[in-house]
Amino acid sequence: MRIALLAGDGIGPEVIAQARRVLDALGLDLTYEEALVGGAAYKAVGHPLPPETLDVARRADAILFGAVGDFDCDHLERHLRPEQAILGLRKELVLFSNLRPAKMFAELADASALRPEVASAIDLVIVRELNGDVYFGEKGMRKTADGLREGYDIMSYNEAEVRRIAHSAFRAARARRGKLCSVDKANVLETSQLWRDVVIEVSADYPDVELSHMYVDNAAMQLVRNPGQFDVIVTGNLFGDILSDQASMCVGSIGMLASASLDANGKGLYEPIHGSAPDIAGQGKANPLATILSAAMMLRYSLDQGAAADRIEAAVAKALAGGARSPDLGGTMTTSEMGDAVLAAL
Numbered sequence: 486m487r488i489a490l491l492a493g494d495g496i497g498p499e500v501i502a503q504a505r506r507v508l509d510a511l512g513l514d515l516t517y518e519e520a521l522v523g524g525a526a527y528k529a530v531g532h533p534l535p536p537e538t539l540d541v542a543r544r545a546d547a548i549l550f551g552a553v554g555d556f557d558c559d560h561l562e563r564h565l566r567p568e569q570a571i572l573g574l575r576k577e578l579v580l581f582s583n584l585r586p587a588k589m590f591a592e593l594a595d596a597s598a599l600r601p602e603v604a605s606a607i608d609l610v611i612v613r614e615l616n617g618d619v620y621f622g623e624k625g626m627r628k629t630a631d632g633l634r635e636g637y638d639i640m641s642y643n644e645a646e647v648r649r650i651a652h653s654a655f656r657a658a659r660a661r662r663g664k665l666c667s668v669d670k671a672n673v674l675e676t677s678q679l680w681r682d683v684v685i686e687v688s689a690d691y692p693d694v695e696l697s698h699m700y701v702d703n704a705a706m707q708l709v710r711n712p713g714q715f716d717v718i719v720t721g722n723l724f725g726d727i728l729s730d731q732a733s734m735c736v737g738s739i740g741m742l743a744s745a746s747l748d749a750n751g752k753g754l755y756e757p758i759h760g761s762a763p764d765i766a767g768q769g770k771a772n773p774l775a776t777i778l779s780a781a782m783m784l785r786y787s788l789d790q791g792a793a794a795d796r797i798e799a800a801v802a803k804a805l806a807g808g809a810r811s812p813d814l815g816g817t818m819t820t821s822e823m824g825d826a827v828l829a830a831l
């Protein structure tokens with residue numbers, strides 16, 4: 486099983502190193518191919534997603550990704566910025582279905598931003614569309630008729646894009662508690678009206694799944710009022726980005742949320758939902774659990790190693806139960822001590 490390891494920038498290499506230790510301890514037949522990505526790639530070869538890196542990703546069975554983003558690069562033309570690497574991988578490999586599970590580990594009730602009795606019920610998955618929306622529409626800077634600078638980004642979805650993510654989400658709901666909440670802004674946006682219409686059309690194929698709709702502003706509120714009401718949430722690229730960061734704090738930390746970005750055939754890229762965290766990079770403060778849990782998702786979804794994935798998830802729960810806490814979880818353990826705790830539990 487060939488894994489492309491794309492560590493990237495900031496805390497990316499720090500958290501990937503711990504995930505690799507955990508994977509190595511499983512005794513599976515895994516080989517790794519490392520490649521430059523993000524600001525690190527720009528600084529080395531002048532492009533955030535060099536063709537060699539895309540090749541490595543294409544020929545791997547699965548991709549484990551750290552994070553990209555580097556303040557030194559924020560002045561570059563947009564196509565050269567580190568973030569274009571992850572956007573490019575998602576688009577080039579047609580990784581349109583992004584699963585972002587948020588489940589409360591009982592041991593972390595004290596780390597949640599919510600009261601324990603509200604947080605304890607959280608067990609949801611956000612299914613975020615990754616290949617469309619305002620992220621990939623025409624964008625630019627121009628001048629208005631009266632000479633003012635104006636930035637614009639076109640938001641759009643076509644029905645095929647909505648249909649395929651809707652099928653992913655209905656299948657995910659069917660495999661869980663059978664509830665799907667589609668989040669949009671159909672009271673204002675045409676993009677969202679189409680989204681809602683198509684989700685309703687697709688629902689005819691899934692009579693066993695209970696479908697509901699919610700406006701995104703209400704969803705943001707409901708996520709902290711009563712997150713236990715959600716099973717699967719399906720939403721567009723931008724809303725899903727925002728709601729998943731919010732969901733992470735409901736279960737304790739952004740350092741806990743893993744993700745899978747899948748194509749139509751089970752090929753996937755696996756990454757924590759967080760970024761390169763330049764404010765803590767190089768200090769051993771990063772929580773590696775989101776990346777370790779992403780490696781578990783990789784084993785389950787792309788490598789057909791469900792038992793090994795279960796072992797990792799059980800080891801993370803056991804490490805937390807044993808008191809493993811990085812600073813984001815209210816503790817003092819370093820990134821590698823968190824890795825040690827998971828290995829010991831494994």
Ligand code: NAD
Pocket residue numbers: 496500551552553554555556568571739740741756758759760761762763764765770771772773775813
């Ligand atoms: P961020 O997720 O990097 O950090 C937000 C906050 O959360 C920071 O205070 C950070 O220290 C903390 N944090 C993040 N991950 C953590 C972890 N594992 N353990 C402990 N604390 C953690 O978001 P940001 O600060 O808005 O962005 C920083 C850079 O990362 C930007 O360049 C941004 O574009 C990029 N980014 C990349 C990705 C990605 O690679 N997929 C995702 C989000 C942001």
Ligand code: IPM
Pocket residue numbers: 568571572726758760
């Ligand atoms: C994420 C990130 C990315 C996104 C950025 C870095 C392009 O925030 O993976 O959640 O907005 O999708």
Ligand code: MN
Pocket residue numbers: 726727730758
């Ligand atoms: Mn994000």
